[in-house]
Amino acid sequence: MHALPRRGFLFAGAAALATRIAAQTPRESPSRDALIDDVVTANHILAAQEIVDAFGHVSVRTAPGAGRYLISRSVAPAQVTAADVMELDLDSKPAAGEKRTSYRERFIHGEIYRVRPDVMSIVHCHAPALIPFGITRIPLRPVYHNSSFVGEGVPVFEIREGGGDTNMLVETAELGRALAKALGNKPAVLMRGHGAVIVGKSIIESVARSVYLEVNARVQAQAMAMGQRISYLDEGEVKKRAEDPDPYGRAWDLWKRQVMQGAR
Numbered sequence: 355m356h357a358l359p360r361r362g363f364l365f366a367g368a369a370a371l372a373t374r375i376a377a378q379t380p381r382e383s384p385s386r387d388a389l390i391d392d393v394v395t396a397n398h399i400l401a402a403q404e405i406v407d408a409f410g411h412v413s414v415r416t417a418p419g420a421g422r423y424l425i426s427r428s429v430a431p432a433q434v435t436a437a438d439v440m441e442l443d444l445d446s447k448p449a450a451g452e453k454r455t456s457y458r459e460r461f462i463h464g465e466i467y468r469v470r471p472d473v474m475s476i477v478h479c480h481a482p483a484l485i486p487f488g489i490t491r492i493p494l495r496p497v498y499h500n501s502s503f504v505g506e507g508v509p510v511f512e513i514r515e516g517g518g519d520t521n522m523l524v525e526t527a528e529l530g531r532a533l534a535k536a537l538g539n540k541p542a543v544l545m546r547g548h549g550a551v552i553v554g555k556s557i558i559e560s561v562a563r564s565v566y567l568e569v570n571a572r573v574q575a576q577a578m579a580m581g582q583r584i585s586y587l588d589e590g591e592v593k594k595r596a597e598d599p600d601p602y603g604r605a606w607d608l609w610k611r612q613v614m615q616g617a618r
C-alpha cells in the first residue's frame with residue numbers, strides 16, 4: 355500500500371493558471387496541441403499516483419459537444435508521448451488511413467461520450483483498492499472532503515448482466531453501452547472484478563477524481579476495519595462541495611510539476 359498523497363502546494367504561475375482555466379472552461383476551446391499535452395500529462399500523473407500501471411487509459415473530448423475524442427494508442431500510460439495520441443469517433447474508430455490501434459477497451463470512452471454530453475474526459479483504471487467495493491455489497495461512501503463526489507453515488511457494473519461469461523474486458527460497443535448505462539449520470543462506476551471508470555467535466559476533474567476515489571476506498575476500508583460507526587459526509591456537505599468551481603486545480607498543478615520534474 356502506498357502512502358496517502360503528500361501534502362504540498364506551489365504558487366501557480368500565471369501561465370500555469372491560464373492553462374488550467376483553459377482546460378476547465380468548456381467555452382474556451384484549448385488548442386489541439388494543448389489537449390494532446392493534457393492527455394500525455396494525465397497519463398503520467400495517473401501512473402505516478404499509482405492509479406494505473408501497465409494498463410488503464412485516459413481520454414479527452416476534442417471540444418464541447420464534439421463526437422470525437424483523443425486517447426493514446428495501446429501503450430502503458432507512463433510511456434505515452436504526444437506522438438502516441440490519436441483521435442477516435444464515438445464508434446471508437448480512427449480516421450481512415452490510421453495504422454495505429456488504441457486500447458481494446460476504447461469502447462468505454464466512445465459509448466460514455468455518446469450518452470453523457472457533460473463529460474469531457476474519462477479515466478479507466480484497475481486500482482486494487484477499488485476492487486473490494488466492486489465484489490462485495492459494501493458501497494463506496496464519501497469519507498472526506500476531497501472525494502465528496504462519491505456521495506453522488508458510485509454504482510457497480512456487473513458485466514454478466516447481458517454479457518454472460520466474458521473475458522471481463524469491455525471490448526465491444528455493446529458492452530460499452532451497458533457500462534455507460536450502469537454509470538448513468540454518476541461521477542464514477544466500479545466494474546465488478548475489474549476496476550473502475552471515472553468521468554469529469556474536464557481532464558483535471560477526471561484525473562483528480564480518480565486519485566481521490568482510490569484514496570477514499572483505502573480510507574473507508576481502514577475506517578471499517580476499526581469496527582466503529584463511521585461518520586460519512588452527509589448529503590448537504592456533498593452538495594456544498596459540488597459548488598466549488600475549481601476544487602482540484604492546485605492538485606493538477608502540483609502533480610504536473612512533479613511528473614515534469616521526474617521526466618528530466
Ligand SMILES: [Zn+2]
Nearest residue numbers: 459478480549
Ligand atoms: Zn480494464
